[in-house]
Amino acid sequence: MIDTLLGIPGLRRERQTRRNLLIEAGIISAIALVLIFVMPLILSGFELNLLGRFLALAIVALGIDLIWGYTGMLSLGHGIFFALGGYAIAMHIKLQIPSTSSIQLPEFMTLYGVTELPWFWRPFYSFPFSAIAVLAVPAIVGAILGYLVFRNRIRGVYFSILTQATTVVFFNFFNGQQKLINGTNGLTDFRTILGASVNAPQTQFAIYTLTILFLIAAYALSRWLTSGRFGRLLMAIRDDESRVRFSGYDPTGYKVLVFAISAALAGLAGAMFTLQTGIISPRAMDIGFSIEMVIWVAVGGRASLVGAVLGALLVNYARSRLSTEFAENWLFFQGALFLIVVTILPDGLIGWLRHQGVNQVRSLLGSRQLATYPSLETDPEVQHEREVLSKETSE
Amino acid sequence: MQLLIEGIFNGISIGAVLLIAALGLAIVFGLMGVINLAHGELMMLGAYTTFVVQNGFRQIGGPLLETYIFFALIAAFFVAALAGLVLERGVIRYLYGRPLETLLATWGVSLILQQFVRSVSWQLVIGLVIFCALFFGALWAISKRSNFYRIRNWAIAILAVLGAKISWEIAAALGRRFGLALTQPWFGAQNVDVTAPSWLRGGVVLMGFQLPYVRLFIIALTLICVVGIYLFLGRSPWGLRIRAVTQNRSMSACLGIPTAKVDALTFALGSGLAGIAGCAISLLGSVGPNTGQNYIVDAFMVVVVGGVGKLVGTLVAALAIGTINYLVGSGTLALISTPIQPLVDFFTFFATTSMAKVMVFALIIAFLQVRPAGIFPQKGRMVDA
Numbered sequence: 001m002i003d004t005l006l007g008i009p010g011l012r013r014e015r016q017t018r019r020n021l022l023i024e025a026g027i028i029s030a031i032a033l034v035l036i037f038v039m040p041l042i043l044s045g046f047e048l049n050l051l052g053r054f055l056a057l058a059i060v061a062l063g064i065d066l067i068w069g070y071t072g073m074l075s076l077g078h079g080i081f082f083a084l085g086g087y088a089i090a091m092h093i094k095l096q097i098p099s100t101s102s103i104q105l106p107e108f109m110t111l112y113g114v115t116e117l118p119w120f121w122r123p124f125y126s127f128p129f130s131a132i133a134v135l136a137v138p139a140i141v142g143a144i145l146g147y148l149v150f151r152n153r154i155r156g157v158y159f160s161i162l163t164q165a166t167t168v169v170f171f172n173f174f175n176g177q178q179k180l181i182n183g184t185n186g187l188t189d190f191r192t193i194l195g196a197s198v199n200a201p202q203t204q205f206a207i208y209t210l211t212i213l214f215l216i217a218a219y220a221l222s223r224w225l226t227s228g229r230f231g232r233l234l235m236a237i238r239d240d241e242s243r244v245r246f247s248g249y250d251p252t253g254y255k256v257l258v259f260a261i262s263a264a265l266a267g268l269a270g271a272m273f274t275l276q277t278g279i280i281s282p283r284a285m286d287i288g289f290s291i292e293m294v295i296w297v298a299v300g301g302r303a304s305l306v307g308a309v310l311g312a313l314l315v316n317y318a319r320s321r322l323s324t325e326f327a328e329n330w331l332f333f334q335g336a337l338f339l340i341v342v343t344i345l346p347d348g349l350i351g352w353l354r355h356q357g358v359n360q361v362r363s364l365l366g367s368r369q370l371a372t373y374p375s376l377e378t379d380p381e382v383q384h385e386r387e388v389l390s391k392e393t394s395e
Numbered sequence: 396m397q398l399l400i401e402g403i404f405n406g407i408s409i410g411a412v413l414l415i416a417a418l419g420l421a422i423v424f425g426l427m428g429v430i431n432l433a434h435g436e437l438m439m440l441g442a443y444t445t446f447v448v449q450n451g452f453r454q455i456g457g458p459l460l461e462t463y464i465f466f467a468l469i470a471a472f473f474v475a476a477l478a479g480l481v482l483e484r485g486v487i488r489y490l491y492g493r494p495l496e497t498l499l500a501t502w503g504v505s506l507i508l509q510q511f512v513r514s515v516s517w518q519l520v521i522g523l524v525i526f527c528a529l530f531f532g533a534l535w536a537i538s539k540r541s542n543f544y545r546i547r548n549w550a551i552a553i554l555a556v557l558g559a560k561i562s563w564e565i566a567a568a569l570g571r572r573f574g575l576a577l578t579q580p581w582f583g584a585q586n587v588d589v590t591a592p593s594w595l596r597g598g599v600v601l602m603g604f605q606l607p608y609v610r611l612f613i614i615a616l617t618l619i620c621v622v623g624i625y626l627f628l629g630r631s632p633w634g635l636r637i638r639a640v641t642q643n644r645s646m647s648a649c650l651g652i653p654t655a656k657v658d659a660l661t662f663a664l665g666s667g668l669a670g671i672a673g674c675a676i677s678l679l680g681s682v683g684p685n686t687g688q689n690y691i692v693d694a695f696m697v698v699v700v701g702g703v704g705k706l707v708g709t710l711v712a713a714l715a716i717g718t719i720n721y722l723v724g725s726g727t728l729a730l731i732s733t734p735i736q737p738l739v740d741f742f743t744f745f746a747t748t749s750m751a752k753v754m755v756f757a758l759i760i761a762f763l764q765v766r767p768a769g770i771f772p773q774k775g776r777m778v779d780a
Contacts, residue, residue: 074495148760152767157430157494161695162760168692169756172749287688291502298499331510338503342496343489 028216035212045201049276050320052208056272058312059211059218061296063265065308068297070226071258072238073155077163078266079290080170081138085267086280088137090187091121092130093198108182118180127194134271135264142263146256155241167287174282186281198275211272215309218265222305225261234258235303292334298341301348311348401604402727403718408610410717411617414710415675416690417697418620419668421709424698426641426661429487430498434694435687436508437666440478441471441673442682443512446587461592464674468616471670479666483659491658509684513584517577522566529558586683595678613675620671625706637661700759702769711770716755724751
């Protein structure tokens with residue numbers, strides 16, 4: 001009230017946004033508290049583990065939303081970054097060999113007759129390095145790939161195809177290197193992490209909690225990135241990149257940055273997912289899995305962070321339900337999901353709620369509303385014609 | 396030297412397969428900007444059609460059996476073209492101008508097609524036929540009502556659910572009644588094998604190495620397809636229309652070219668080419684639900700490297716990628732570079748099929764640094780060309 005009296009127009013808006021932010025933070029922390037304290041009471045250990053996995057996948061959905069929803073680049077290669085994160089943490093766990101054991105190598109290496117630890121395994125002895133690598137390795141790979149591609153203004157579907165091809169390449173690479181990273185079988189059979197048994201319920205619960213905290217951190221980061229100037233620039237790149245370039249910005253740097261951030265989020269998700277499933281294999285770099293990640297975002301709603309998280313949770317829940325009931329026909333459902341979302345719900349659930357949902361529900365209930373296009377009311381040409389007409393009639 | 400020639404020949408034969416796979420893709424992509432991720436599955440349909448035709452001819456027997464491949468080619472073309480037409484009319488036409496979403500939609504279609512060949516049985520077919528009859532019949536009946544457009548969306552939603560339920564129940568009941576005769580999958584999840592006609596087995600020996608007849612046949616087939624497409628696009632009235640729409644869609648529409656028809660025709664043509672490609676690859680190895688996946692990414696790389704909308708680019712790119720892939724993957728390069736030890740080590744590391752892909756991709760990325768729009772870029776004045 002007082003600021004309208006004082007006549008400072010910006011102040012009121014700022015207060016409003018600050019209040020909205022506080023409300024949002026409150027809701028999120030409430031959800032987090034429910035997830036951490038109530039869910040373990042309701043769900044069994046298996047279901048809780050499943051929920052933890054879905055929450056980990058929601059982190060990668062956030063990353064995809066950043067680059068697809070906000071920046072308009074459809075990456076079909078996030079499986080790579082997901083897997084790289086997973087491999088980083090799995091390699092650290094595989095090196096937790098008790099000093100009493102005679103061979104100081106992960107067991108699969110001795111099978112293939114490797115006698116010395118390859119050089120790139122060595123740094124993973126240290127936990128801090130591995131923890132950083134979970135984020136840094138995917139981010140660096142993403143940045144290099146992004147730089148090489150964006151520098152040439154390769155974008156749109158070409159970018160999608162290239163990321164898809166990259167996925168195939170990485171898949172082949174990891175699949176073929178039996179001696180170095182156990183090829184097709186991937187890294188599995190995890191024992192201890194930081195001295196605690198990985199499969200113990202307490203450790204799993206700690207990982208579950210950690211996943212939730214990371215998800216919130218990822219959400220906060222994405223929220224911060226997308227709400228300010230940076231976010232507006234991303235959306236500008238999405239809507240008309242040439243125009244952004246002509247306005248004097250260089251979109252390449254921004255695109256590389258956001259791609260790297262998104263890759264880092266995927267790596268984080270991969271690490272948390274790996275810890276909860278106990279296996280990471282090249283299958284995580286399957287093309288199908290990478291495209292599936294995109295559909296989570298599409299289901300929830302592009303360019304809406306809540307939508308990304310919601311979509312990841314919903315689709316994965318449906319998947320786990322349906323694939324146990326109709327194991328054979330899950331692909332039918334998945335294919336249909338792709339078709340339905342793209343044709344009927346192009347903006348996803350959140351987009352539908354925002355734009356058409358209210359009106360459709362209202363018309364379903366029978367109260368039909370007539371409305372003109374709101375843009376007509378503010379169109380200067382229409383206004384002008386109305387004035388002319390009213391003048392003519394009055395004369 | 397001989398090794399190199401042998402390598403190049405084998406590379407060209409791989410390139411021919413790639414080219415025939417990429418040809419339809421390139422036309423569709425160049426014309427409509429549609430990324431058809433179901434292209435590989437259309438190839439798979441062609442391959443399965445070959446399998447069916449072969450079995451049919453085997454039942455008939457006789458001297459005709461040796462010529463089944465020609466009938467299979469024609470059948471594969473039409474089956475895939477029909478599937479493509481349905482896909483275009485049913486899904487893609489609603490998504491023009493949104494290439495990333497066609498990509499997702501066609502991926503969905505490809506998943507459905509994969510599962511379809513795994514689980515197709517008489518029961519499923521009967522169910523589908525009943526569903527189509529119910530759904531489209533009821534829709535047709537409703538369309539007579541005056542308030543059709545108001546209730547259309549609701550009618551479709553309700554009919555889809557109702558029709559699915561009814562047809563599912565009927566098919567399930569029939570399946571229980573007749574058992575395996577109806578529920579036995581036609582192909583199953585296992586790969587099936589197509590045997591080449593006897594005159595395609597063996598090969599001609601030339602300068603000490605063998606050229607398999609099958610490979611020669613595929614090269615000839617690819618040549619015929621390329622020449623045919625070239626003539627079709629260059630000489631026929633519809634080819635002219637297709638090229639016009641590729642160049643400038645809105646201008647063509649203004650000049651009275653039925654762009655929707657052109658789109659449908661082109662998509663059917665591209666899909667038909669995928670069917671022929673599927674027929675060709677069925678001669679090379681066994682055919683399974685995942686067959687299409689193996690080719691799709693390579694085919695797209697060909698399109699990207701070649702430059703969109705140019706037949707020549709696709710041709711050159713396919714041959715180049717095929718040759719390099721083979722030369723690296725088979726270890727020929729490692730053998731050639733014997734005097735220089737580090738080069739040998741380097742090429743030996745990449746001398747497997749999967750590692751060759753890694754190297755070829757690196758080369759492609761390097762190439763795109765020099766020519767981002769492909770070998771023969773589309774010329775134009777637009778910023779976003």
